[in-house]
Amino acid sequence: MQLASLSGNLLFFSFVAYLVATLIFGGAVKGAKTQESYENNRWGKIAIGITVIGFITHLGYFITRWIASAHAPVSNMFEFITAFAMMLVGAFILLFFIYRTPSLGLFALPLAVVMIGYASMFPRELSPLIPALQTYWLTIHVITAAIGEAILAISAVAGLVFLLKNIDLTKKSKQRFWLESVMFTLILVVGFILSSSTFAIMGYEAKFTYINKSEQTVQIVYNYPPLFGMNEYESLTPDKMTPLAEMPPIVNAKTLTTFVWSVATGIVLYILLRLILRRPIAALFQPFAKKANSEIMDEIGYRSVLIGFPVFTLGALVFAMIWAHEAWSRFWGWDPKEVWALITWLFYAAFLHLRLSRGWEGEKSAWLAVVGFIIIIFNLIVVNLIIAGLHSYA
Amino acid sequence: MSKIKCQCGHENPFGTVLCEKCGRPQTEEAKKSKLVDMRYEGSARRSQTYKRSFVDKIWNFFSSVKVGISIIIAVLATSAIGTIFPQKLFVPATTDSDIFAYYEKHYGFAGTLYYKLGFYDMYNSWWFIILIGMLGTSIIIASVDRFFPLYKSLKKQRTKRHRSFLKKQRIYAEGTVAESNNSLAKAEERLKELRYNVKTEEGALLAEKGRFSRWGPYVNHTGLIIFLFAVLLRSLPGFYVDEQVWLREGETRALPGAPGYYLKNNDFIIETYSKEEDSTFGQAIDRVGTIVKNYQSDVTLYKDAEGGLPGQSDQMEFVKDFSIVVNKPLNFDGFNVYQMDFRLDELKSMTFQLTEKETDKSFGEFTVDLLNPERLYQLNEGAIVELKEFYPDYGGIEDGEPVTKSPIPNNPAFIFKMVTPSKPKGEMSFVAIRQTLETKVNDYKVNFVSAETRDITGLVVRKDRTLYILLLGGIIFMIGVAQGSYWNHRRIWIQKGEGNELVLAGHTNKNWFGLKKELDKVKLYADLPQYEDRHDTEFDKEGKKGDKS
Structure with a gap:
């Protein structure tokens, strides 16, 4: 147990380090007057130093947790997302040393911070492996897939910087609307983290029994004030809030409640920010992207897809098929998670063909990279939590 | 079709854009x-050259990357749906009717529509199968159309x-340097250090590296075609x-x-995991309840004995x-047996x-x-119990007769x-679980003492001859x-x-x-003229978006 708590502390340290590094990268970008000072200024060096330290402690978290649980810590949502965040930071560090672009860090690190925050909303205790996961393919498949996805995610970060730099936010346009939508989505995630941790700190719990799809009576615990009740629910904690509406058996009212609370918190947060700033959220970040070189951002966006695509194919399709053949007796079974891995792969294949043959560079390429990341996240969150399938763990 | 003769004397195939030899543009x-x-x-590709016959039109359709991308997007969208x-x-x-009822019951109108x-x-x-077929065709034709001319x-x-x-x-530069021969020699030296293959010809130098990467797309497309071929093979019997x-x-x-x-x-x-043995996971076990650690079937494999009659159980080896x-899984003779259910x-x-009774x-x-x-059971003092009828899965009485729902x-x-x-x-006595029926009042009764149970394992037997082709x-x-x-x-x-003028150009894919x-x-080492990246200038101009199409 000591090792497990050490592991948790290391992760917390990384979280803080990334947060601090983001701020310093911000200073590095803002303070740079020339191209030379943008690439090699003192603040930039300090920030990347802190990022590397954060990455090392993150790796420390990963290793100690691995030792404590005796299996690679990639077996549930918390473990996978924190590992994904670690790979993302690793990929950023690698690209930083090739291209020297503080702007990339300024956007990649907050993403890692949000991811760790999001991951922490899931159960964090060490959990044992169910029989299907007891194989070295868990380690090989999941880690390779996560590395591939993290590298692909960097292309979305580069794309975002490109878009923030090149889209005129002073005039109304489709581009401005969609860019602001991306920002809004990020704020919704923050809304989820905020609302979820607030109720967790308050220790909120409401218990119900309900009748499930197979017509059995089961218990459920809400950690949010229940806006929606499960099918034919009966409260076991009458002093807590009574649900406003009852849902049919196929709708998971608990998930719906969490979703609505998160979105509501996100919207309130967004409106507050807009009222305080009096301009689009994207405009707040634009000055930090302005210093970046569009050519280099486009290049990073393309290269990270080039580097990430083979790794993703290997991890998320080839290794996945080999494992599926070992565990489930077929290499492909049209399980939703499998299908979405294929969709991700097809999407990036289309990206590469569009770029090579149709000359989709710059802004179009940047939008594609952002959409690719949305597909990855969709596969990670929606497919795992909402669409039922073999991969629905955690 | 006639060949195109370039000013340099080289004869290019019809449809060539850039002379294969000297690179002069051939089209307006x-x-x-x-x-x-x-x-x-700028080589002559079939699809860009011949556009007349029906075959040409089919060829041109599938060789287009635009069409290829459209097919990819179509597969992507259908998969997502x-x-x-x-x-x-x-x-x-x-x-079919049960399946329809399931969608209707669980997903309402949307489910009905989906069905x-x-x-x-x-x-x-x-x-969907046609889309995959089109994708395969597109991969083959588009690759053939490009690979040979490029090669x-x-x-x-x-x-x-x-x-x-x-x-x-x-990437282009022209300019006068101090000593062009010297620069050329130094450039050659430095380029070789950078692992370029350098060729020279009367005051000209070509440094090239990584040409084999140009074959990458064709190699990976070959892999995809082999994979799709193996998937196709699976539908044949015996594979x-x-x-x-x-x-x-x-x-x-x-x-x-x-x-x-x-x-x-x-x-x-x-x-299942227990808190005593797996104490590190205590918290998780508390939260979830039981977590299964292992599903296992201990089995023995037999086969027909050599020379014995097949199916004769006493002749198993x-x-x-x-x-x-x-x-x-259990592996033997290309078969795999998997633990799937229980x-x-x-x-x-x-x-x-x-x-x-009394x-x-x-x-x-x-x-x-x-x-x-068995039918007869001999008991003490010459008593005999005969099993007249047996209903393994008793499902009540229909038309005055007890019925069984299944043989299980x-x-x-x-x-x-x-x-x-x-x-x-x-x-006579009818005995079922928790009930006994008698047609007349009996003096004797058969009563239940105990039952023995056993588990059943659900296994899947697989053989897939296409696996190695898929893997390849x-x-x-x-x-x-x-x-x-x-x-x-x-x-x-x-x-x-x-x-002392030098001209420099660079290209990479x-x-x-x-x-x-x-x-x-x-450039630093060999004193070459400063090059210009013509792409940069069109990219980063103030107020202009980084897109040309």
Whole structure:
């Protein structure tokens, strides 16, 4: 147990380090007057130093947790997302040393911070492996897939910087609307983290029994004030809030409640920010992207897809098929998670063909990279939590 | 079709854009454009040349990358739609009407629509299969259309290129240097250090590296075609076995799909994590409840003895003992047997005793095997119990007769005839779980003592001859995609002009940043004119968006 708590502390340290590094990268970008000072200024060096330290402690978290649980810590949502965040930071560090672009860090690190925050909303205790996961393919498949996805995610970060730099936010346009939508989505995630941790700190719990799809009576615990009740629910904690509406058996009212609370918190947060700033959220970040070189951002966006695509194919399709053949007796079974891995792969294949043959560079390429990341996240969150399938763990 | 003769004397195939040898533009369009289009080296591609016949039109359709991308997007979209609701495969129903009812009940109108549109079996639908077929066709035709011309022009390229070719490269420089011969020699030296293959020809230099990366796309497309071919093969009989078998503990059965092989289930085991043994996971066990640690079938594999008659159980030959667990199938002769499912505690046998109602005097106990029940049971003092009728899965009385729902002993019921010294003609009694029925009032009764249960394991037998072909396709794809992604084809041309003038041009299929970095090193060492990246200037102008199309 000591090792497990050490592991948790290391992760917390990384979280803080990334947060601090983001701020310093911000200073590095803002303070740079020339191209030379943008690439090699003192603040930039300090920030990347802190990022590397954060990455090392993150790796420390990963290793100690691995030792404590005796299996690679990639077996549930918390473990996978924190590992994904670690790979993302690793990929950023690698690209930083090739291209020297503080702007990339300024956007990649907050993403890692949000991811760790999001991951922490899931159960964090060490959990044992169910029989299907007891194989070295868990380690090989999941880690390779996560590395591939993290590298692909960097292309979305580069794309975002490109878009923030090149889209005129002073005039109304489709581009401005969609860019602001991306920002809004990020704020919704923050809304989820905020609302979820607030109720967790308050220790909120409401218990119900309900009748499930197979017509059995089961218990459920809400950690949010229940806006929606499960099918034919009966409260076991009458002093807590009574649900406003009852849902049919196929709708998971608990998930719906969490979703609505998160979105509501996100919207309130967004409106507050807009009222305080009096301009689009994207405009707040634009000055930090302005210093970046569009050519280099486009290049990073393309290269990270080039580097990430083979790794993703290997991890998320080839290794996945080999494992599926070992565990489930077929290499492909049209399980939703499998299908979405294929969709991700097809999407990036289309990206590469569009770029090579149709000359989709710059802004179009940047939008594609952002959409690719949305597909990855969709596969990670929606497919795992909402669409039922073999991969629905955690 | 006639050949095109270039000013340099080389004869190019019809449709060539850039002379294979010297690079001079051959079409009006190419002559006019500012930057030359270097894709496929401006070679004559069939699809760009012949556009008349029906075959040409089909060829041109599938060779278009635009069409290819459209097919990819179509496959992507249909796949995504297939995940909105569970596919037919995951629905616990077998008949069409039950499946329809399932979608209707669980997903309402949307579910009905999903069923009616055929989306419930998306991946076996004819349109999906046609899309995959089109994708395969597109991959083959588009690759053939490009590979051969590209291969030829890269093979034929000359070191010395025409100035008009160099001038239209994205990276270009011209200028007078102090000593052009010296610069050229130094450039050659530095480029070789950077692992370029350098060729020289009368004051001209061509440094090239990573040409093999140009073949990457064709290699990975070959891999994909092999993979799709293997998938196609699976639909042929004999390439693919997929059978399910349920084995009770102690039971031996012929393995379906694997003639001549028999499997005995010795024991089926389920283990769960316990807080004592797995204390690190205590919290998780508390939160979730039980977490399964292991599903395991201990089995023995037999096969027909050499020379023996097939199916003769006394002539089976022992092959091996094995513990099948999840992730560790039993392998033999190309077959795999997987742990897939189980049922716990099926009734195996029931023990009863015959007693006299009034005195509670027992004539002893007897045990009925529920799968192969015996008919007669000899008890003490000459008493006999005869099993007249047996209903393994008793489902009530229909038309005055008891019926069984299945041959599986889920709810056994019996009609016993009890023959005792005092009632030599016998008395009849109907015995089911928790009930006894008598037509007349009997003096004797059969009552339940105990039951024995056993587990059943659900195994899947698979043989897939296409696996190695699939794997080969996968490996070739990975090699090709790595080859094309992690290396790039870089070329640098340096040529002498008038006096001490030098002309420099550079091209790479990707990663221009890397090419420029290398060029900077060469320039510094060999005193070359400063190059210009014509792409930069159009990219980063204030107020202009970074897109040209």
